[in-house]
Amino acid sequence: AKRIVVKVGTSTLIYPNGKINLKAIDQLSYTLSGLVNDGKQIVLVSSGAIGVGMGQLNLTERPTDIPAQQALAAIGQSTLMTIYQQRFATYSQKISQMLLTHDVLDYPESRANVLNAFDKLLDWGIIPVVNENDTVAVDELDHKTKFGDNDQLSAIVASIVDADLLIMLSDIDGFYDKNPRKYQDATLLAEVNKVSKDTYEQAGGKGSKFGTGGMLTKLKAAKRMMKNGKQMVLANGSNPSIIFRILAGEKIGTLFS
Numbered sequence: 001a002k003r004i005v006v007k008v009g010t011s012t013l014i015y016p017n018g019k020i021n022l023k024a025i026d027q028l029s030y031t032l033s034g035l036v037n038d039g040k041q042i043v044l045v046s047s048g049a050i051g052v053g054m055g056q057l058n059l060t061e062r063p064t065d066i067p068a069q070q071a072l073a074a075i076g077q078s079t080l081m082t083i084y085q086q087r088f089a090t091y092s093q094k095i096s097q098m099l100l101t102h103d104v105l106d107y108p109e110s111r112a113n114v115l116n117a118f119d120k121l122l123d124w125g126i127i128p129v130v131n132e133n134d135t136v137a138v139d140e141l142d143h144k145t146k147f148g149d150n151d152q153l154s155a156i157v158a159s160i161v162d163a164d165l166l167i168m169l170s171d172i173d174g175f176y177d178k179n180p181r182k183y184q185d186a187t188l189l190a191e192v193n194k195v196s197k198d199t200y201e202q203a204g205g206k207g208s209k210f211g212t213g214g215m216l217t218k219l220k221a222a223k224r225m226m227k228n229g230k231q232m233v234l235a236n237g238s239n240p241s242i243i244f245r246i247l248a249g250e251k252i253g254t255l256f257s
């Protein structure tokens with residue numbers, strides 16, 4: 001796999017108490033920088049803007065009104081990018097920011113423009129850090145204007161740049177036959193070859209307080225990857241250097257293939 005998209009969830013970037021997990025961000029920066037040095041082209045899709053914004057304003061509950069969420073995303077996005085910039089610089093790795101809207105799906109021209117920018121950045125050995133442009137795309141329910149979540153955005157980005165692999169880091173070891181937070185006897189599935197109605201039923205509701213996706217959107221992302229003949233690995237991001245082990249072929253997490 002030469003082109004790899006890595007998606008990190010809010011739960012990987014922010015502690016349950018709202019603090020930014022600098023250790024995880026540092027390990028992520030170290031790992032992705034190492035991969036670029038090994039000749040891989042890496043795109044990072046990062047959640048966490050609203051969560052970081054909440055931390056900046058000492059909010060403990062995610063506001064429900066859209067303007068507040070937009071404002072928090074605007075606050076958090078720049079803070080998050082500052083942190084990434086600092087950490088990646090430690091490993092002499094340059095990064096860039098790409099804020100995408102649904103236009104890349106609606107207009108072939110937008111898609112082509114975005115791909116051109118990705119191609120150039122990757123060619124230059126720079127890691128694009130991608131997020132949805134939350135101040136532009138506001139309508140949470142209208143999926144005509146919003147991707148809705150970074151899980152599916154990461155699969156869309158993977159298809160735009162024609163990545164072979166999507167590595168999705170979350171707060172859980174992989175996909176289980178039922179929600180392991182609810183059922184103690186849940187078992188981890190090492191490999192999933194088809195995402196069907198039954199698979200969706202194995203995924204419970206929303207996950208963490210700060211995240212928005214949950215397992216459902218991860219399954220949709222996996223389905224999109226598999227439809228394109230590509231793979232996705234869902235693994236625990238508590239130590240993002242797990243990516244080295246995934247790429248070394250170790251059987252960790254869940255492989256959707």
Ligand code: ADP
Pocket residue numbers: 008009010011012169170171172174175176177178179180181202203204205206207208210211212213214215
């Ligand atoms: P992130 O912030 O990394 O995107 P989420 O909290 O949105 O993560 O989603 C991961 C959560 O999905 C898990 O912590 C778990 O609570 C929940 N979940 C529901 N069903 C399953 C399942 N079958 N296997 C694994 N996790 C599940």
